[in-house]
Amino acid sequence: MPDSVRHICGISGGKDSSALALYLRRTRPELDIDYFFCDTGAELPETYEYLTKLEAALGQPITRLNADRGFDHWFEVFRGALPSPQMRWCTKNMKIKPIEEWIGDDPAISYVAIRADESNRKGYVSTKPNISAVFPFVNDGIDHDGVMRILDDSGIGLPSYYEWRTRSGCYFCFYQRKSEWVGLADRHPDLFERAKQIERKVLTEAGLTGDASYDDYAMAGRQYTWSQGETLDELLSRRDEIIDRHRQAMERAKERKRDLPLVDALSEALDADDDTMACTVCAL
Ligand code: SF4
Structure with missing residues (x-):
């Protein structure tokens, strides 16, 4: 792998990716990892607060990627059709595109927070050939309890939206129960x-x-x-x-x-x- 390879780790504002950032910091201190958060402008206030806590625990800023056009723009493009699990234009346009533009064509290793106990999940794995995904929690056997321990040990705990909601993302997300x-x-x-x-x-x-x-x-x-x-x-x-x-x-x-x-x-x-x-x- 050439020295110029970038190391990147996406933070969603959820517990697993936050724990992964803390875990990478502790177990791979020699790596210069860019942490990023894709901000749709429609995140919960609790998520923004948690990111600030996480930055303090990491001792480094998390790059905020802003989709150059927000939800209202895309809502018009899609002629007033709400995004849905069947037509997830929001993720594609407000998250994946800004991420891939930010990474560009440089070779990059993306650290993905799938846990060892989640064999059926995939996470964000780019189809761009210059981005390769690695799964430290899967490789190191870190499961749900392991994630909770990492968050407890760091002192940041869970995001406060966990009092009523377990999924990070937009306040209007259609995946809400x-x-x-x-x-x-x-x-x-x-x-x-x-x-x-x-x-x-x-x-x-x-x-x-x-x-x-x-x-x-x-x-x-x-x-x-x-x-x-x-x-x-x-x-x-x-x-x-x-x-x-x-x-x-x-x-x-x-x-x-x-x-x-x-x-x-x-x-x-x-x-x-x-x-x-x-x-x-x-x-x-
Ligand atoms: S959190 Fe929900 S609404 Fe927001 S971009 Fe992701 S899937 Fe779409």
């Missing part, structure tokens, strides 16, 4: 309102009025709202039911394993709602 949307409405009502406004733009594009239901969307040929099968207004009108179901799922998780840490109970309860894999570019 129903109870996480309720968490957003409770903790960040302004962001929930903004997400609702974006959803309403879909209505306007489809020639519908602001209080249309999910069925109206479907009739107008708009298949996707932010959360599957309902608008955010409809979801919030079921707030008590969603919270109740989430509480029961937490209790079941705690009953299955009495000493289960709260954060793992939250994770299991949320997976009981929807265990679709989150975006591996945005949530590692």
